[in-house]
Amino acid sequence: MTMSTFSIRGTFRGAIAALAFSTTMGLATAQAADAITAYTSYEEDEIAAFLARAKEDMPDLTVNVLRLSSGDLHARILAEASNPQHDVIWGWAVTSLIDPRIGELTEAYSPANIDRIAPQFRDPNGKWFATTGYMAAFCVNDEVLKAKNLTMPTSWADLVKPEYKGEVVMPNPASSGTGYLMIASILQMMGEEKGWQYLKDLDANIAQYIKSGSRPCNAASEGEFAIGASFALRAIKNIAEGYPITMVIPSEGAGNELEANALMAGSKNKDAAKRFLDWTISDNAVNEYYNWKEIVTATGGTMPERFKSAGLPEDISSVMWKMDFAWSAENRARVLEQWQKELER
Amino acid sequence: MSTLAVDQAASQSRRKNRKSRMAGIVPAIIVGIPLALFVLFPLTHILGRSFSTPDGYGLANYAAMLGNERFLRITWNSFAVTIVTTILAIVFAYTFAYAIQRSTMPFRNLFRLIAVLPLFAPSLVQAQGLVLLFGRNGIINRTFDLGIDLYGYWGIVIASVLYVFPYAFLILSAALAVADARIYESAEMLGASKWRAFRTVTLPATRYGLAAAIFVCFTLVITDFGNPMVIGGDYTVLASEVYNQVIGQANFEMGTVIGMVLLIPAAIAAIVEKRVSAKQYALISEHSKPLVPQQDRMRDRFLLAAALLISLAILLIVAVVVFASFVHLWPYRMNFSLRHYAFDVQNGIQPLWNSIYISVMAAGIGVVVVTAAAYVIEKFPSPATRALYFLSILPAAVPGMVLGLGYILAFNNPMNPVYAIYGTLFIIAIANVYYYHAHGFLISGTSMKQISGRFDEASATLGGSRLQTFTKVTLPLLFPTLVGIAVFFFMRSMVTLSAVIFLITPNTQVAAVSVLYLQDRGATNQAAAFSVCIIATIMVVLLAVRLLLNATGHKNVSLIR
Numbered sequence: 001m002t003m004s005t006f007s008i009r010g011t012f013r014g015a016i017a018a019l020a021f022s023t024t025m026g027l028a029t030a031q032a033a034d035a036i037t038a039y040t041s042y043e044e045d046e047i048a049a050f051l052a053r054a055k056e057d058m059p060d061l062t063v064n065v066l067r068l069s070s071g072d073l074h075a076r077i078l079a080e081a082s083n084p085q086h087d088v089i090w091g092w093a094v095t096s097l098i099d100p101r102i103g104e105l106t107e108a109y110s111p112a113n114i115d116r117i118a119p120q121f122r123d124p125n126g127k128w129f130a131t132t133g134y135m136a137a138f139c140v141n142d143e144v145l146k147a148k149n150l151t152m153p154t155s156w157a158d159l160v161k162p163e164y165k166g167e168v169v170m171p172n173p174a175s176s177g178t179g180y181l182m183i184a185s186i187l188q189m190m191g192e193e194k195g196w197q198y199l200k201d202l203d204a205n206i207a208q209y210i211k212s213g214s215r216p217c218n219a220a221s222e223g224e225f226a227i228g229a230s231f232a233l234r235a236i237k238n239i240a241e242g243y244p245i246t247m248v249i250p251s252e253g254a255g256n257e258l259e260a261n262a263l264m265a266g267s268k269n270k271d272a273a274k275r276f277l278d279w280t281i282s283d284n285a286v287n288e289y290y291n292w293k294e295i296v297t298a299t300g301g302t303m304p305e306r307f308k309s310a311g312l313p314e315d316i317s318s319v320m321w322k323m324d325f326a327w328s329a330e331n332r333a334r335v336l337e338q339w340q341k342e343l344e345r
Numbered sequence: 346m347s348t349l350a351v352d353q354a355a356s357q358s359r360r361k362n363r364k365s366r367m368a369g370i371v372p373a374i375i376v377g378i379p380l381a382l383f384v385l386f387p388l389t390h391i392l393g394r395s396f397s398t399p400d401g402y403g404l405a406n407y408a409a410m411l412g413n414e415r416f417l418r419i420t421w422n423s424f425a426v427t428i429v430t431t432i433l434a435i436v437f438a439y440t441f442a443y444a445i446q447r448s449t450m451p452f453r454n455l456f457r458l459i460a461v462l463p464l465f466a467p468s469l470v471q472a473q474g475l476v477l478l479f480g481r482n483g484i485i486n487r488t489f490d491l492g493i494d495l496y497g498y499w500g501i502v503i504a505s506v507l508y509v510f511p512y513a514f515l516i517l518s519a520a521l522a523v524a525d526a527r528i529y530e531s532a533e534m535l536g537a538s539k540w541r542a543f544r545t546v547t548l549p550a551t552r553y554g555l556a557a558a559i560f561v562c563f564t565l566v567i568t569d570f571g572n573p574m575v576i577g578g579d580y581t582v583l584a585s586e587v588y589n590q591v592i593g594q595a596n597f598e599m600g601t602v603i604g605m606v607l608l609i610p611a612a613i614a615a616i617v618e619k620r621v622s623a624k625q626y627a628l629i630s631e632h633s634k635p636l637v638p639q640q641d642r643m644r645d646r647f648l649l650a651a652a653l654l655i656s657l658a659i660l661l662i663v664a665v666v667v668f669a670s671f672v673h674l675w676p677y678r679m680n681f682s683l684r685h686y687a688f689d690v691q692n693g694i695q696p697l698w699n700s701i702y703i704s705v706m707a708a709g710i711g712v713v714v715v716t717a718a719a720y721v722i723e724k725f726p727s728p729a730t731r732a733l734y735f736l737s738i739l740p741a742a743v744p745g746m747v748l749g750l751g752y753i754l755a756f757n758n759p760m761n762p763v764y765a766i767y768g769t770l771f772i773i774a775i776a777n778v779y780y781y782h783a784h785g786f787l788i789s790g791t792s793m794k795q796i797s798g799r800f801d802e803a804s805a806t807l808g809g810s811r812l813q814t815f816t817k818v819t820l821p822l823l824f825p826t827l828v829g830i831a832v833f834f835f836m837r838s839m840v841t842l843s844a845v846i847f848l849i850t851p852n853t854q855v856a857a858v859s860v861l862y863l864q865d866r867g868a869t870n871q872a873a874a875f876s877v878c879i880i881a882t883i884m885v886v887l888l889a890v891r892l893l894l895n896a897t898g899h900k901n902v903s904l905i906r
Contacts, residue, residue, distance in 0.1 A: 044862060066850060067862070075597070076847065079753045085768065085850070144482075175589045208496060208578040211589065218869065222676060223482035242674050344415065345579035 035062040036087040087267035091259040098329035107265040121297040130258035133295030137232040138248040139217035144226040155251040167226035178213025185255025253321030369727030387751025395601035423583040430505040438513035444648035446521035472575035474662035496578030504572040520554020524636035556621040568744040604747035670873035685874040700856035704838035706774035711834035715785035741783030745843030780844040792826040
């Protein structure tokens, strides 16, 4: 077994690199100091763009990235808890980061220029800081509206109108972070009693609870349904792609999620990891965020034109619901259980 | 002869028998150890996790699950989908396999290729094709304004039938490929009608293949999460619920409980299958005369029509996906564009190369592992045979993601020697080998069963050792099967998704996962384009292997198993 493993291993460079990286860190100090592994939920194209900028500022630092959706990543990090494979958490949902089991794995760190990020976007204990975020928005297919003679909705309240019966899709909050932030914001803004009643009324119009956060927008963009509750960036991108859709930000205020960074306590390359975390709030990083993110927490930088033309206001906080992330995290299990009991199909 | 002498002879032969049965334990253990390490060991971690509660170990997770009305409904959903899908897939696949092996209809080789086409792409894309065709805004609804709503039960069933059809077809085709013409001649001479000959000769002779096909279909469908996720809408099944619990809610405990629950029907299916195959007899003996199908216009016309309909369904799905990969913006700007082939995922086209590496490794390791298991079970009966058989088919009952999670829970631990390959392409290849072990093993076993034991006896009578019999008789007879199994592991490893989703690292991303990521972020056309690359790779490899075989004089080997 050992022999055959070894010879097979010997033929694959990638396997060797990964092996050297994970098991013989001590032997390769010079190289290891310049390489870190980041776990992230950023999208593939965002990662590529951010890392291209990072390379400009830190040419000697190699950032190995594992990209998983926020739920995947949660499972992965917890499964690896006894022996973490990564140095930093990068661009991951605050609502997940607040999980105390995750908190045990991270270490407080205050990066250079942390003042660029307002306190409400940081952990009071310094364990994480949010740099970017996303918010709920509806993708409404103009052609389907026209064909079925429907009016343009402007709010969550509109979505319960009988005319939209069977034409609304939204993410399943049990499997999608976007779905959960939607119902968390609804329960926070309407209060639990009215909020649950609203969700039941909305349920009558919902064609499907889709298991991913971006797919409702894609389904609406491709004309499968009239309205897909999703997040703003997906809508902006699909408009840029040329789909006949309108982005509608619910007038009650858009539920949102922040994406934060943290240092793993078990990192074996803390200096390099800290350098990377410092970089995530540098000018170069913030400017790049604005190419991709509807929510950028750091001060400075300007919002691109295509965001504005899709309907995003310059002062984004004016349309953001002030999320109580601690509430979202603490009540997650209970809310999801109740949602699954009463509404999941 | 006195009674005493008879008794003595009997007890002597019993002793000899017992001795050889005990000797059989050694190979069984050698073959069983890696199986135990890479299948049973991860599963024990899953099992342990399913009993783990905040207050220590207990049945709380199971109690919560069984007392939950929704869970019972989902279980029912799973069975409703799985049973109907299995029946449909078996009927279609048997008809198709019969048409190819036992009729004289034209284009049989072409039909055979079409039948296995769904194996060339990740299953995800199958359901995607169905949505592109029959979705609320799919081509069919848009063109004919039919208002078909495919999401839900029937969507899953149709997608699943397409998904498992080639698996069933391959097993049944192998079972129908061999027949002894003498039996049919006798039946004809005795005045049996063709239908009667089919019922009393063909069906019983393919009983083992049928049982295996039903078993494979059943377990594939009940553990598949890809199709239900894409086309199921709100119709949840057990497999997608595992995904939901583990991925969506980081709830390992509940996910592993459902994973354990999924093992039960598969275990029952395995027992039933074992019962049926116990009565199996060798189809080819040294006196056999190969069956050459005779022309029968009525029958061939009917079979041709059926094969055409099934082929059309398969081709339409693949065609619409290929089409979608080449249009500018589905479904609004249908002009030709190559822009979806400029892969801008983080690793570009690298995952495709990783997949090829992994698949080649899995093919090499897989052939050895499953053939060894099938050979030991068939030729070295021992008290351990039953356990080895169970271990060999167990993976078919394990949802890929459960096996993958089991690998993380079991092997991501520096104390475990396997940790040395954790995070490499090698462990992904290993995961593929054991995830598909049952199927490869069944193919191998089906072929091995059909080689008469008399060949062994003849070889032994002529003074051949077991090793000689294996290398000179069994291996050459098995050779076509072995090439088929290697190609099988290669193809499956190229397209598999669920077993590897938890095992990939930044350096070891694979092609099928890229398809999932692209699909998930809404790049439907790009996901289609990546799938087309996977399909093309598999086709090129198949063609290369075919040319190699032709060059070495094995022209009549059927490659895809």
